[in-house]
Every structure is written in structure tokens, then in C-alpha cells.
Amino acid sequence: MADETCETCLSGTNLTKIYAFGKSRTVAVDNINFCFNAGQVISIVGESGSGKTTLAKMLLGLTNVTSGQIYFRGKPLDISTSKKRKEYWKSIQAIFQDPYSSYNIFTKIDDVLLDCIHLRGGRKVPKEEKIAMMEEACRFVNLKFAELTNKYPFELSGGQMQRLMIARVFLLKPKILLADEPTSMIDACSRASILEMLLKLRDEINMTLIFITHDIGLAYFISDEVYIMEHGKIVESGSADEVILNPKEAYTKRLINDVPKIYEPWDLSTVDYHL
Amino acid sequence: MRNTLKSIFKDGKFRLGFGILVFLLLMIFLYPLFVPNPPLEIIGRGTFFPPGVYVSNLDSVSGAPIYSLTLADAEAKRLASKLSLEDRAEMKTYLLAVGVPEEQINIEDTAALLALWAEKYDPKLNVKGMIFAKLQYYRRLNDKLVSLLDSEGLILARETDGVLEKTGQVLPLDYVNIGEVSSVRVLPLGTDNFGRDVLTELVKATGVSLQIGLIAGSIATAIGLVLGLISGYVGGWLDDLIMFFTNLLIVIPSLIILILISYSISQSERGPTTIAIVIGLTSWVWTTKAVRAQVISLRNRDHVNLSKLSGHSTASIILRDILPYIASYVVMAFILQISSAILAEASLSILGLGPKTTLVPTLGLMMNWAMIYQAHILGKWWAYFPVIVVIALITFSMNLINTSLDQIFNPALRE
Amino acid sequence: MGKTILKVDNLKTKYITRYNEDVYAVNDVSLEVEEGKSLGIAGESGCGKSTLALSLMGYYFAPLHYVSGDIVIDGKNISSLEPDAVRQSVLGQEIAYIPQSAMNALNPTRKIINFIEDVVLAHEPNSDKKEIRQLAETRFELLGLPKSVLDHYPVELSGGMKQRTVIAISVFLSPKILIADEPSSALDVSSQKMVIKMLLDLMDRGLVKAMIFITHELPLLYNVTDDIMVMYAGQIVEKGTARQTVFDPLHPYSKGLMGSIIVPEAGVRNSKLSSIPGVPPNLKHPPQGCQFAERCKYVVEECKTHEISMRPAEGDRAYRCIFGEDVLRKAYNNG
Numbered sequence A: 001m002a003d004e005t006c007e008t009c010l011s012g013t014n015l016t017k018i019y020a021f022g023k024s025r026t027v028a029v030d031n032i033n034f035c036f037n038a039g040q041v042i043s044i045v046g047e048s049g050s051g052k053t054t055l056a057k058m059l060l061g062l063t064n065v066t067s068g069q070i071y072f073r074g075k076p077l078d079i080s081t082s083k084k085r086k087e088y089w090k091s092i093q094a095i096f097q098d099p100y101s102s103y104n105i106f107t108k109i110d111d112v113l114l115d116c117i118h119l120r121g122g123r124k125v126p127k128e129e130k131i132a133m134m135e136e137a138c139r140f141v142n143l144k145f146a147e148l149t150n151k152y153p154f155e156l157s158g159g160q161m162q163r164l165m166i167a168r169v170f171l172l173k174p175k176i177l178l179a180d181e182p183t184s185m186i187d188a189c190s191r192a193s194i195l196e197m198l199l200k201l202r203d204e205i206n207m208t209l210i211f212i213t214h215d216i217g218l219a220y221f222i223s224d225e226v227y228i229m230e231h232g233k234i235v236e237s238g239s240a241d242e243v244i245l246n247p248k249e250a251y252t253k254r255l256i257n258d259v260p261k262i263y264e265p266w267d268l269s270t271v272d273y274h275l
Numbered sequence B: 001m002r003n004t005l006k007s008i009f010k011d012g013k014f015r016l017g018f019g020i021l022v023f024l025l026l027m028i029f030l031y032p033l034f035v036p037n038p039p040l041e042i043i044g045r046g047t048f049f050p051p052g053v054y055v056s057n058l059d060s061v062s063g064a065p066i067y068s069l070t071l072a073d074a075e076a077k078r079l080a081s082k083l084s085l086e087d088r089a090e091m092k093t094y095l096l097a098v099g100v101p102e103e104q105i106n107i108e109d110t111a112a113l114l115a116l117w118a119e120k121y122d123p124k125l126n127v128k129g130m131i132f133a134k135l136q137y138y139r140r141l142n143d144k145l146v147s148l149l150d151s152e153g154l155i156l157a158r159e160t161d162g163v164l165e166k167t168g169q170v171l172p173l174d175y176v177n178i179g180e181v182s183s184v185r186v187l188p189l190g191t192d193n194f195g196r197d198v199l200t201e202l203v204k205a206t207g208v209s210l211q212i213g214l215i216a217g218s219i220a221t222a223i224g225l226v227l228g229l230i231s232g233y234v235g236g237w238l239d240d241l242i243m244f245f246t247n248l249l250i251v252i253p254s255l256i257i258l259i260l261i262s263y264s265i266s267q268s269e270r271g272p273t274t275i276a277i278v279i280g281l282t283s284w285v286w287t288t289k290a291v292r293a294q295v296i297s298l299r300n301r302d303h304v305n306l307s308k309l310s311g312h313s314t315a316s317i318i319l320r321d322i323l324p325y326i327a328s329y330v331v332m333a334f335i336l337q338i339s340s341a342i343l344a345e346a347s348l349s350i351l352g353l354g355p356k357t358t359l360v361p362t363l364g365l366m367m368n369w370a371m372i373y374q375a376h377i378l379g380k381w382w383a384y385f386p387v388i389v390v391i392a393l394i395t396f397s398m399n400l401i402n403t404s405l406d407q408i409f410n411p412a413l414r415e
Numbered sequence C: 001m002g003k004t005i006l007k008v009d010n011l012k013t014k015y016i017t018r019y020n021e022d023v024y025a026v027n028d029v030s031l032e033v034e035e036g037k038s039l040g041i042a043g044e045s046g047c048g049k050s051t052l053a054l055s056l057m058g059y060y061f062a063p064l065h066y067v068s069g070d071i072v073i074d075g076k077n078i079s080s081l082e083p084d085a086v087r088q089s090v091l092g093q094e095i096a097y098i099p100q101s102a103m104n105a106l107n108p109t110r111k112i113i114n115f116i117e118d119v120v121l122a123h124e125p126n127s128d129k130k131e132i133r134q135l136a137e138t139r140f141e142l143l144g145l146p147k148s149v150l151d152h153y154p155v156e157l158s159g160g161m162k163q164r165t166v167i168a169i170s171v172f173l174s175p176k177i178l179i180a181d182e183p184s185s186a187l188d189v190s191s192q193k194m195v196i197k198m199l200l201d202l203m204d205r206g207l208v209k210a211m212i213f214i215t216h217e218l219p220l221l222y223n224v225t226d227d228i229m230v231m232y233a234g235q236i237v238e239k240g241t242a243r244q245t246v247f248d249p250l251h252p253y254s255k256g257l258m259g260s261i262i263v264p265e266a267g268v269r270n271s272k273l274s275s276i277p278g279v280p281p282n283l284k285h286p287p288q289g290c291q292f293a294e295r296c297k298y299v300v301e302e303c304k305t306h307e308i309s310m311r312p313a314e315g316d317r318a319y320r321c322i323f324g325e326d327v328l329r330k331a332y333n334n335g
Ligand SMILES: Nc1ncnc2c1ncn2[C@@H]1O[C@H](COP(=O)(O)OP(=O)(O)OP(=O)(O)O)[C@@H](O)[C@H]1O
Pocket: A019, A026, A027, A028, A046, A047, A048, A049, A050, A051, A052, A053, A054, A055, A214
């Protein structure tokens, strides 16, 4: 479905992932098609087990595709050799759900950021310049570099860790950022700032943001396009306003209906205990 | 890093473990300076001499200057030490037979017993119901007691051609200074079944066994670590291949392989190093399995995925994102490998497939000798108990050190 | 006004860490819950919500220690009771507590009915197991849980079902107050809805007389509880009805929180989110004066030096700030 009309960044046709262990087979992603445009924010929304993370791992090239094809900038994605994989990985970065397991606990924060500079060919840059770059990245996510030096990531709060992740991405400047539930382990109070920083980052380095979440409210707030996933299938997609304000599918309606709101009443009468 | 080291040294567990290890190492290096005798020199003609200070009888009688001391309790002690418990019991039997009431006889009180004996014993008396042999025995016993009480001491004489040439007298008041006796040997742990000094042997054996443990442990851990990392992280056909060999080795008990390999090396070439290498080459299996399991659980962690996305090479991911997480575990496995290598060497030695026995002792060989000569049944504790203590100390101290090293291995635990 | 079920006055508790430092996780908290009402506690991670829940029950064990204050449940002061006495006569009967992630802490080798037996036998050692089962079946039916759940192991239940079972077990002895600590945070929206419905049902049927609901999801609190308290660094900074707190927050911190609400409703998408810069203070060394001063947009010199206490505001509410409500409202209107 390599669409000619839009500048596609990532797209997929008949993408399927089946986990097979002996006789048991789990169809985690079931024959889906999508087309993510460059520079947009795309949300993938679904409940637990709907296959969001599996799709993310496939897009990142971290797991094999069972069948179907991913296209990167219109060309079939080829990551069969480690060299090609590394080339692809220069254009894509990720932020994962659990900030506590996203860092190597043996690496200090300075080294986390320094590593990003080195990976972008900044090994020969003078030391002062490197520090200036790290300071800039920290300032971008409202952290103070001076307070972070010589600390380990696990000494920060969950929200700060995720912000540091964004600082990393800021230094790496990828074409695509895939954020897999980056705020689901963060309390609601720090969530807003992380979302804003992601949007700011998108504007700053002009990347495509793929935002995976189970919270349809977040998806609505952040994205241009929304894909709703249920049991490995995409049941509805379209622009955020279209999908959230005028949902067509029963599943989408239910998802929206189930979220507590503040302007409209939250309808609890529909709850069926025997679901 | 410096602060971490400091805080580790403040930890009681670490200090204890480190202290024990340093003590053992100091023993190994310093002891030979003070006791330079070869560790396998046979000095005792007989088995299992008990621990103690051995003074040359001849030198103390004839070689050393004599000092006269009147010590009040000397006679009592001498009597007490010469009069065995059986003799005392026999004396009591006799005294009862001649009609002394039981409550008057106290076999603990040597002086009173002797006084009673002197009063009641009559060699001519034919005690009723006592056989002749028994009476003879009492006569001899009496002679011995008389000579004990004799204040003239001991006459040493030499005769040539039936003529008394020279006599010397050793009086009860005569003493020698142990420092002036020319030949004295301290055997703190006595001798073993071959009459070798156990302590000297033990110190040497500790060194050799530690060396075997270290070599074998290093080899096994290195092989296990490398294979485990490859098999766990790289996966695929390499994993299958490595697991095939690992499972093969698990099915065949490693002792059997050890025996076969040892057997195929001739006795003359079997030094401790050879044995250590053989042990190392056959005992990496469990380390491989354990490392692989840990790596598999780590390789899907998000920080590894992020490292991959950042473009780090596989080698660098293994080194920086996997290895530190399992370091603590690997050190523990290494320590277990050391102790099990020491024990494996012992098992081989029992079968006679250990290192050549005539060159150096090992802890395993010492245990083996003690068992074969039934030291444990005969109650010769000094031949085996110190060996057990040393093996326990080695593993105990290493485990203490390992548990307190967690702070180094895991920065999240640092203060 | 209904009867007061729970009244807490100036409660202060602390953790004593391994390194012998004091962490003041609950600092001068006063609250009151009336019969038939529910109270929500909101606040960011680490502000002391779970600690407050533990402290409310008077159930102290190391490293948590009681410092001062009174806890009165239905006219009975429990703040001076020993932990054993609390376990005997308060837990389960007076107050039921559903800890954070309780549903993952169930012993996986036991069936649900065994947990219920434990709860009952702990308080009435001579009960008959058959009777307990009978009771459990009626209770489960009443709460819309299938009877068959009783013979399942925890792992055999889905997340939502497991959490509802945990709630049913906790309120088995019909306690006066139910404290639920983040009961739905780990669940899907649909299961979350079921859990909430069940909690509200419990209140409706009078199985519990009052409820304290802890979460950091404000829209959820707004829909579930009558009153909301906002907690910051161990202190209550604002209390009022749900509507007041969400739509007319007074304390600058609550204002910031309410500005970070994200819901799938028109209007939200184009509104500017407000996020609060900085991090909460370290509870080992709480700052003098207002705890929020460091992060506050409207801070003045006095904030950092003056101890600030709760002040009443119009509409039977209270907040902890140096400024009057009019001053604050004006400042908020000017952005
Ligand atoms: N490595 C794996 N091996 C086998 N099955 C897996 C594996 N990873 C995921 N699955 C299965 O695939 C399905 C989709 O899982 P996935 O993690 O993609 O869901 P998700 O939408 O990310 O859920 P969540 O919101 O809980 O993160 C689930 O049924 C899961 O059990």
C-alpha cells in the first residue's frame, strides 16, 4: 500500500506476526495494513494484548516478520544483514514503557548522553562542546545537567528517566521515533510534560512520531492520525478528530466510552459484569 | 570507585572473609621460611604420632646440662602419669579382696592410694579365690611401684665384656632446659600415617590445592562464560550446537570423563597443573547452562534493545549491557568451581588418578591418606580434621567476599 | 450532615530508613469522612498516598513509625493501639485495605475460597468451613462474581476479575471504611470500569459505609468520589468537593495538576497543557515553609520562611497557601 500521494515514511502490507511454541500459536499481529506519513504523529491504540508492542518490535526490526512486508520511504525494508540493520537503525529510535529497565544500571547519565554524541560521529568533538551539547539536550527536557552528572539513571524518578530518554533522542536526531507506552508507568502529573516534550521534539528535529498507548485520551491529545487495534487487527483508522469524536466501529466507541471524562458524565450503567 | 572500595572494607563480612584468605595466603608463603623441611619428608617411624613437642630422649639425658629443682608437685605428677587407670583399678580390686572397705579407696588420689597399698600389700599373703597368675601380676605391679617411689632415680650403665664400665644417675630432681636440648621438634599437628609432619604437609597442600582450584576454576569459568554468552545471546544454530555438547557432557558424569582423561595421561606426567587443567576442561557445563539462562532473560530487556537501535556492535552489547549484570553471578560460580575443583582433585586422588603422590601433597591426597589408614576410626583427628577445616575456610572466606562484593557489582546497592 | 465515620487529626508518621534517616511521608494530615461519602486522594508518585493509607489504619510496623496525631474510627481512638490489637480488632472489621498491586500478591498456590477462610478464621476462629462457603457464595452472587471463582487459583483469573475478587475478599467482614490504593491503575479501561462499578455498588448496598480512594488519575477521582484531597510532599494542600477541586482549584499545585488532565473530549486537544517544572522536595530534608515554594510560579519570599497551615475558603473547603482565594483566582485568570 505504498501510497504515492503522501510522502510515506513507514508503511506495511499484510503484516502478520505469529508466535509459535510447539503446538500453541498466538497470532499477535493479524494481517494489517498501514501507511504512516512523514512528519506526522501517529497513535496506535489498543487494549492489553492487542499486539501493539509486537507491531512496534517489527517496525523496529527487533523481531522477524512472519509474513507481509514493511516499506521504509517507499522501498521494501531489508534488514537481513547486520550491516543493513544498523543502517536502518540510524533512522529510527524508540522509547519503551518501563523506564526502570530501559537503562543499563552500570552506566552513568553522562555516559548515556555521551554515547549518543559518539554514535552521531561526535567522537572527535572537543570536550567543552560535548558538554554544551549535553547541557542543551537536558535543558530541552527541563532537566539540569549539572545535577545529573555522576549520577545513575535509577537515582531519578520515573518521569525524569523518561525525559532523559527524550534527551537521548534529541541528541540522536532520528527520522522516526517509536514511543511504546512511554507514559503508562508515569503518574498522571508528569505525563503532560512528557507529551509536550515529545511534541516539541517532533517540531525541533522534524521527525515522525509513532505513539503507542492504551489511553485513548492521550492518543487524541497528541496525534494527527489514530489507528485502533483489537486482537492484532486494525479496526479503525483516520485523523484523530474523525476517529475520536465520530467513531464508527463499536469497539472504538466502547473504548472511548470506558474512559472517565470530566465534561461529560461517565456512563457506568453499561457495565456488563460478565464480560 | 575509591569510596566504594572504602565502604566495602567497612563491611564486617568482607573483612572476615578477606582476613581469612589473607591469613591462609600468608601461611602458605611465610611458613616455609620458618620451617624449611620438605613437606613429604618422612620423619616418624610409625603412624599417627599425636601433636606435641618432641624432645630427644638421648640428648636430654646425656647432652644437656642438669639443673636440680625441687618442685612440690613433681612427684605426684610423675606418679600420676605412670600409674595407669587399669593399674589403679587392679589395686582397688586387690584392696577390696583383702578387706578394705570400699569407701576408703579413692583411685583418683594417687598418694592416698599408694599409702594404702604400702600398708595392706603383702606378697606372701595368699588371697582367697585369686589365681596364681593374678598374684604374680600384683607382685610385678608392686615392684614397679617400689621403683617409682625410689628416690635414687635411674641408673644408666654401660658394660663392655661384662664389666661395668660407666654409670650415670638420673635423679628425680634433675631437670634439663628444653632450649639446651640439641634436638627438639615441634609437631603441632603430629604426624600422619607415613610419619610425616602434618602441619608442614598441610601448608604445602593448601597452596597446591588453591592453585589447582584457581587454575581449574578459571578454565571452567572462562569456557562456561564464553559458551554461555554466545549460546544465550547469539542463539540460532550456535546455541543448538553448544547446547548439544553441554547436554552430552551432562548426561555422562564428569567424573567418568575425568577418570578417562586422567587414566590416559601417564602417572609420571600427572602434575598438579595437568590435573587442574583436566578438571577445568570437564567442569564448565553448569556454568554454561546458568550463564545462558541469565543471558536469555537479559537479551530481551529494553536497555539491550535500545543499545541495538543505537547501533552498538554485538560484542560491545555483550560486554557493556550483558556482562556487568551477570558478573556477580559469574564470580559466585567461579568460587563454587574452585571448591568443587579441590574436591574433584580429592576424588581423583582416591582412585589413584590424582597428581603424582611423591612430589607434592594436596588437600585431597591428605584426606585420602587419612581415610585409607582409618584415622577417623582410630581417633587420630589431627590427620584429617585440619584438612577439613582448611577446605571449609577457603570456600567460606570466598563466599563471604563474594556476597559483600555485591556493592561493586550493582551500583543500585551503593550508598 | 451524616455521622462522622473516620476523623484524623494532625497525623504525622515517618519512615526510619536503613541508614537511620527520617522520612516524613505523612506530615500533619487532618481529614474527616462521613457515612455514605467517599474521599479521593490525589497526588504525584512518592507524595505519601500509600503511606497515608497505612497510617490511617493505625497499623504501624518498621520502618513506618507513628509520631503524633489522633485517628478516631466511629468514636473509637485507635492511634494508641498496638499492631497486634489493630490486626485483631481494626483490620477487616473496621477498615478494609486494598494495597497497591494487591492482586499480584495473592499466593498462587491457594484457591480463592482459602483466602476467604483465612479472613474469617482470623477473626472468628471457631467458624465452620461449610458456613463460610455458603456466605461466600451469597456474597459473590450479590457482587456479580460467578460462584465458580471460589474454586479457582488466582492465576486462572483475568486482571479485572482478580481485582474484583480481591475487593470482595477485603470487604467480606463488612468493614465501615474501605481504603482502595490504586485499585484500577494496572487494568484496561473496560476492567477499570467494572472495578469502579463494583466499588460504587458496595457503597450503595451499604456493605461499606465510607470509602477512601487513592489514585493519581484525576478524571477517575472526579467521577468516583464525593470529595477530593490533593496531597503534596506528605501534606494535604487542598480539600474540597470533587467539582470544586477539579474546576476551581485554589492551591497552585492543584491548579497545575488540573491543567494536566487529558481526556478524549473535544476542546482538550487544543487546550494548552500546564506542567509543573522541577521535582518534589526530598522528604528526608523537607524545606522550611511551603513545601511547594520551589516549584511555584507565584512564590514570594515569605513562602520560604513561614510555616503555612490549612486555611478555610468559601464553600466548606480548605487549602494550604499564603495567598487569599481571590488573589489566587485573579492570578490564574491572568495566566
Ligand atoms: N515473545 C512472545 N512470545 C510469545 N507470545 C508473545 C510474545 N510477546 C507477545 N506475545 C503475545 O502476543 C500478544 C500481543 O502481545 P503484545 O505485547 O504485542 O501486546 P500489547 O498490545 O503490547 O499489550 P500491552 O498493552 O499489555 O503491552 C499477546 O497475546 C502476547 O501474549
